[in-house]
Amino acid sequence: MVGEGGGRAALDVGCGTGRQSIPLALLGWRVTAVDINDGHLERIRARAERQKVPLDVERCDMRALAVRYHGVYDLVVCCLTLDHLLTDGEIGRALHGMWTALRPGGQCYLRLDDLEHLLRSRPRYAFREERRVPHGRVIRLEDWEYQGENHVVCRTVFLHEDDRRPGNRWHTDVFSYRRRALRRADLCELLGAAGFEEIELLPQDIPGGYYEVLARRPEPPESTG
Template structure:
């Protein structure tokens, strides 16, 4: 993985504009929250234990999933490698009357006691910022440590099995409204020779009347296949890993769930 400061810097720089990735951020939060709530409820909501649940979102960003789950009654704590993103998550949650405690933290060193949470969540392709097997193992080991026995792991990533077959060089532009006009976001991908890692240039063009502000942010990812990630999850002490497709879950990315042994 790049130095934590490198990844933190990427998201620190993106934090103020992150909502511009969405045509309607609140509507997207609502959809994601509904999907994640169903996933969690289906796994843990049996018998008298039907929630709400204590959830650690260990890559909370500006609060997209944390706020969404809080709006559905779950007790959510957030951490993120970017202190700026975590601070914005707290502010955005307060604007929506959602109690949320969030702070900067590396998912490889989570600042919580063993077995504290019912659910640990890392969504929206966050885990693949870890570029080596030792780093992935460290993060998943920490997730296992802080979730109770029988608790739930929820991960989502890009559909990397297909992506590694096609090795795209870019993403399609996304258009969203901005206070002064419009925002256009797209990515350029440069693949490493190993066919598994890629460097990303994140372009964001934001208009303010006739003028445009251009931001270019850079980071890297490990395009983990389902087999690779399932293996790491099992090694970390989770059982019954299961992938769910977006058309079934309603979440925008494939979701991996597993139970803590």
């Protein structure tokens, strides 16, 4: 999507464990990876060191980007993270921070889970995978609880079978988090309010998967004086 970096600067917001940061760095981008989760930051540092990838890793809340980064990046990416903010005000602050971090003419790339699709059909749960592991198997399910028209509680359920434990073979891990079902029209409106232009929804390959948006910080108008 972004191509070779050629030494240009990129900011990965909500970097997680480096799924975007490290490939960008390998493409020649000078990457700053930020997240609020200390565990993620430890893992991305270790992964970058192991792969010998140059990466600046910093702790920063996406709602505070505007305080810290000012007009220094050619690209900002934020993947599968923005909808963890639950209100228009929080999302607007994050988008304004991304706009502030970009140089004039810089581009922002957003990827979000298509929770709007979930709101239309409102499924209760879905089977995701079953895989064999040493001494057993793991089954992964997803479960959704709908709260009004804008929020979804997402639960990922892992069922672990251990055949070394006769009579008590199964145990369960559940991870739960509340997310904003951010509709495309609402996101585009918030991007415009943050100052972005050339807002483009990219074609979606798989309905119900995720959707992608590009937007640009405009160049300042030319002086007529």
